[in-house]
Amino acid sequence: METQLERIAKVAKTNPKEKFTSLIHLINKESLIKSHKAMSTGKASGVDQVTKEEYSERLEENIDDLLSRMKRQAYKPQPVKRTYITKEGSHKKRPLGIPAYEDKLVQSALARILNAIYEQDFLECSFGFRPRRGCHDALQLLDKIVNKDEIRFVVDADIKGFFDHVDHGWMMKFIEHRIADRNLKRLISRMLKAGMLEEGIKHETPKGTPQGGSASPIFGNIYLHYVIDLWFDKIVREHCEGNAYMVRYADDGVFCFQYERDAKRFYEALVKRLNKFNLEISEEKTKIIELKKDDDDDDDHGNHTFDFLGFTHYMGEDKDGRKRIKRKTSKKKYKASLLRCKEWMRRNRNVPTKDFIRIMKLKIQGHCNYYGITDNQRAVGNFIDDCKRLIFKWLNRRSQRKSFNWDKFNLFLKKYPLPRPKTYVRIFDYGAGSSYLL
Numbered sequence: 124m125e126t127q128l129e130r131i132a133k134v135a136k137t138n139p140k141e142k143f144t145s146l147i148h149l150i151n152k153e154s155l156i157k158s159h160k161a162m163s164t165g166k167a168s169g170v171d172q173v174t175k176e177e178y179s180e181r182l183e184e185n186i187d188d189l190l191s192r193m194k195r196q197a198y199k200p201q202p203v204k205r206t207y208i209t210k211e212g213s214h215k216k217r218p219l220g221i222p223a224y225e226d227k228l229v230q231s232a233l234a235r236i237l238n239a240i241y242e243q244d245f246l247e248c249s250f251g252f253r254p255r256r257g258c259h260d261a262l263q264l265l266d267k268i269v270n271k272d273e274i275r276f277v278v279d280a281d282i283k284g285f286f287d288h289v290d291h292g293w294m295m296k297f298i299e300h301r302i303a304d305r306n307l308k309r310l311i312s313r314m315l316k317a318g319m320l321e322e323g324i325k326h327e328t329p330k331g332t333p334q335g336g337s338a339s340p341i342f343g344n345i346y347l348h349y350v351i352d353l354w355f356d357k358i359v360r361e362h363c364e365g366n367a368y369m370v371r372y373a374d375d376g377v378f379c380f381q382y383e384r385d386a387k388r389f390y391e392a393l394v395k396r397l398n399k400f401n402l403e404i405s406e407e408k409t410k411i412i413e414l415k416k417d418d419d420d421d422d423d424h425g426n427h428t429f430d431f432l433g434f435t436h437y438m439g440e441d442k443d444g445r446k447r448i449k450r451k452t453s454k455k456k457y458k459a460s461l462l463r464c465k466e467w468m469r470r471n472r473n474v475p476t477k478d479f480i481r482i483m484k485l486k487i488q489g490h491c492n493y494y495g496i497t498d499n500q501r502a503v504g505n506f507i508d509d510c511k512r513l514i515f516k517w518l519n520r521r522s523q524r525k526s527f528n529w530d531k532f533n534l535f536l537k538k539y540p541l542p543r544p545k546t547y548v549r550i551f552d553y554g555a556g557s558s559y560l561l
Contacts, residue, residue: 220333252340
């Protein structure tokens with residue numbers, strides 16, 4: 124299958140107008156077993172209440188039965204089980220969809236096919252749920268853009284409930300730009316309209332693509348590729364008086380402009396563009412920012428900062444006194460990360476001490492690996508210090524007697540040291556640079 128996907132990717136890249144007429148056969152026994160092996164164990168089950176371990180007991184029989192139903196057009200995805208998870212830094216809940224197990228397998232195989240085709244079409248300014256294009260890559264490109272001398276204004280845009288409002292009609296039209304296989308299109312349409320089960324009640328899904336499924340990220344990227352990326356690249360940039368760039372990570376976008384009038388015209392046009400495709404801008408979260416240092420030197424509360432991918436971007440100075448954009452952990456993400464660590468310690472304070480500190484080191488290291496970027500060493504150090512105080516607090520609540528005083532605790536940390544704050548990722552190290560900026 125990998126060889127076939129590589130061939131499809133090559134055709135898609137060399138012929139941007141090619142429509143693929145025969146793809147459904149790639150969802151076969153080999154691809155479904157591969158999807159099964161890649162599934163994580165211990166995950167929540169969907170409406171079928173089937174786990175990976177249970178499905179494995181009769182794996183080949185189950186796969187054969189699934190393929191037989193697909194060939195007879197008798198396979199219909201089951202409703203997605205709707206659950207809610209806490210939104211970081213907020214009391215709001217984020218909806219999450221959990222597909223039935225065999226639907227997860229089909230979605231995973233489908234996502235590999237769609238990725239092989241559309242990865243050749245997606246623009247360089249697009250990141251999120253794409254191979255070898257993570258958050259740090261998006262931050263590197265954005266840093267290179269906003270530190271251009273001519274870039275002075277940023278539109279920080281947020282789409283309200285994007286995954287819940289994807290229009291199925293437009294989605295299928297976008298799919299048809301590249302896919303002419305009727306069976307595959309029927310499968311995608313059935314996935315989108317599978318319905319949702321919440322508290323035992325089935326609801327129709329006339330719009331949206333539930334977060335949580337393997338295919339949702341690629342569906343989202345395809346939708347926004349046509350709605351925003353191509354529109355910005357081919358039309359918006361051509362009509363701007365000055366330079367204009369964008370960086371998009373999933374449904375979060377940052378748009379950079381040379382002139383304020385271009386930024387304001389774009390904002391107005393973006394509202395109309397999203398409305399055309401049944402999307403809505405979040406007015407309270409979308410703003411135009413002028414890139415300059417705040418008069419009160421308060422980078423947290425000023426009007427010249429914006430948040431992207433968990434970092435607050437603000438105007439600072441390098442060692443030579445030259446102005447450049449810097450980043451630090453946003454207050455919202457900082458508090459959310461610290462709260463997660465606090466809750467874990469509270470629930471697991473009676474775990475054996477060695478295991479307790481080992482797991483906490485892994486959690487702190489994970490935070491450092493992501494947030495330990497250029498200019499953010501101070502915030503990472505503060506996070507480690509706050510975690511250290513929480514560890515001291517919760518280890519001393521294991522019984523009525525205190526386990527440590529500070530001197531004994533510091534000796535303990537010498538034996539089991541926590542990660543140290545340092546720069547793990549250099550954001551301004553671009554290598555060859557980006558053709559998108561030429």
